Amino acid sequence: MKNISERDKKHLWHPLTQHKLHPEAVAITRAKEAVLYDEEGREYIDGIASWYTCMYGHCNDYIVRKAHEQMQRLDHVVFSGFTHDVAVELSEALIGILPGNQEKLFFSDNGSTASDVAIKMALQYHFNRGKRKNVLVAFEEGFHGDTFGAMSVSGLSVYNGPFEDFFLTVERIPVPDGKNNAEVADRLKKIVSKGNVAGFIYEPLVQGAAAMKMHDAEGLNDLIAICKENEVITIADEVMTGFGKTGRNFASEYMDNLPDIISMSKALTAGMLPMAITSCTQAVYDAFYSDDISKGLFHGHTYSANPVACSVALAGIELLRSEEMQQNIQRVIGAHREFDEKMREHPKVASTRQLGVIYAMDLNVQMERYGNLRDRLFRFFMDNGVFLRPLGSTVYILAPYIVTDEQLQKIYETIERALEEVL
Numbered sequence: 506m507k508n509i510s511e512r513d514k515k516h517l518w519h520p521l522t523q524h525k526l527h528p529e530a531v532a533i534t535r536a537k538e539a540v541l542y543d544e545e546g547r548e549y550i551d552g553i554a555s556w557y558t559c560m561y562g563h564c565n566d567y568i569v570r571k572a573h574e575q576m577q578r579l580d581h582v583v584f585s586g587f588t589h590d591v592a593v594e595l596s597e598a599l600i601g602i603l604p605g606n607q608e609k610l611f612f613s614d615n616g617s618t619a620s621d622v623a624i625k626m627a628l629q630y631h632f633n634r635g636k637r638k639n640v641l642v643a644f645e646e647g648f649h650g651d652t653f654g655a656m657s658v659s660g661l662s663v664y665n666g667p668f669e670d671f672f673l674t675v676e677r678i679p680v681p682d683g684k685n686n687a688e689v690a691d692r693l694k695k696i697v698s699k700g701n702v703a704g705f706i707y708e709p710l711v712q713g714a715a716a717m718k719m720h721d722a723e724g725l726n727d728l729i730a731i732c733k734e735n736e737v738i739t740i741a742d743e744v745m746t747g748f749g750k751t752g753r754n755f756a757s758e759y760m761d762n763l764p765d766i767i768s769m770s771k772a773l774t775a776g777m778l779p780m781a782i783t784s785c786t787q788a789v790y791d792a793f794y795s796d797d798i799s800k801g802l803f804h805g806h807t808y809s810a811n812p813v814a815c816s817v818a819l820a821g822i823e824l825l826r827s828e829e830m831q832q833n834i835q836r837v838i839g840a841h842r843e844f845d846e847k848m849r850e851h852p853k854v855a856s857t858r859q860l861g862v863i864y865a866m867d868l869n870v871q872m873e874r875y876g877n878l879r880d881r882l883f884r885f886f887m888d889n890g891v892f893l894r895p896l897g898s899t900v901y902i903l904a905p906y907i908v909t910d911e912q913l914q915k916i917y918e919t920i921e922r923a924l925e926e927v928l
């Protein structure tokens with residue numbers, strides 16, 4: 506098994522990668538708790554929880570046991586016309602922690618499909634009620650995935666150039682930052698006044714791919730209110746923010762006005778298996794409930810509600826709700842706050858922000874998103890045993906909840922050293 510990263514180059518095509526510029530991939534052979542181990546035995550603290558998935562730690566013993574038990578009992582069955590106990594138990598547990606207005610769950614495979622399902626729900630909701638509404642509203646720097654629907658409602662990106670002619674019709678508004686709230690609300694009012702807006706999709710409070718950009722809860726609350734007054738379906742994309750990261754189970758809990766639809770993935774399955782869920786209110790579901798077969802939601806994925814993925818998600822929710830995990834979340838929040846005391850005064854730091862266990866700092870330099878300095882920072886972190894993935898001039902931490910105090914200190918110290926040695 507030697508030299509996996511060399512053999513990788515022959516047949517593998519990696520996501521979000523220009524292979525000519527970035528030919529090297531680090532070969533990880535195992536992972537435990539907050540640590541990744543590469544093929545040469547080096548260790549890296551997983552400072553971004555492998556894209557915000559394994560929040561309860563890699564290869565969590567409880568999750569592994571639950572998955573193993575389920576694998577031996579029922580591996581997979583078609584979820585159209587069949588059901589199973591793990592899907593039912595998961596639905597009960599998830600509805601128990603979702604915002605109070607969520608009633609129905611629809612399964613798919615990843616965050617992008619969860620967004621696409623949400624968009625189809627919003628469009629068909631109006632269609633089924635005899636209304637043609639073909640416009641979607643989204644935030645300027647939003648990210649909702651890479652499939653066509655999800656990509657369309659994401660912020661315009663230089664990487665999406667080849668596909669823009671094929672996008673859905675989308676109106677983009679800036680995020681409310683506390684100062685521009687009234688302005689953004691006015692823009693939304695103007696857009697929805699035309700009567701053709703089907704839905705508004707947003708990442709509540711934190712935009713992950715926009716480098717953990719955060720916005721104002723009151724401002725977002727007002728935007729949701731405008732949608733409700735104008736029969737615009739609201740879609741909270743909680744693929745990144747869901748399952749405790751913002752300090753509450755879902756970021757939507759910070760607003761009084763609740764979304765009609767919520768999409769979730771990533772930490773849903775605790776970093777173990779791919780699965781996604783799009784939840785909705787009874788009212789959204791009812792618009793599809795009819796004697797007319799064509800009013801159903803004719804969308805489906807082969808692996809919908811895979812029992813093993815459901816068992817893992819169910820175990821993840823149990824862990825999230827445990828006293829121990831809640832204490833871990835508070836511990837990480839406190840540690841970030843302390844680190845921030847130092848960082849926000851640092852001459853090489855332009856600004857910092859935190860919501861829950863999500864901590865981000867903008868460095869006092871300009872650089873391209875995947876430019877040279879970003880690569881040098883990434884390399885410095887890796888050489889020092891910390892996996893962080895800077896975005897442009899932003900360094901952010903989103904470690905698993907079970908990261909130890911020592912590991913957190915090592916992440917902080919490595920960032921501080923990078924400010925001295927790389928910048």
Ligand SMILES: *Cc1c(COP(=O)(O)O)cnc(C)c1O
Nearest residue numbers: 615616617648649650713744745
């Ligand atoms: C990651 C992400 C997605 C896309 O999820 P995939 O599983 O990568 O398709 C969508 N929305 C948000 C907010 C995300 O962070």
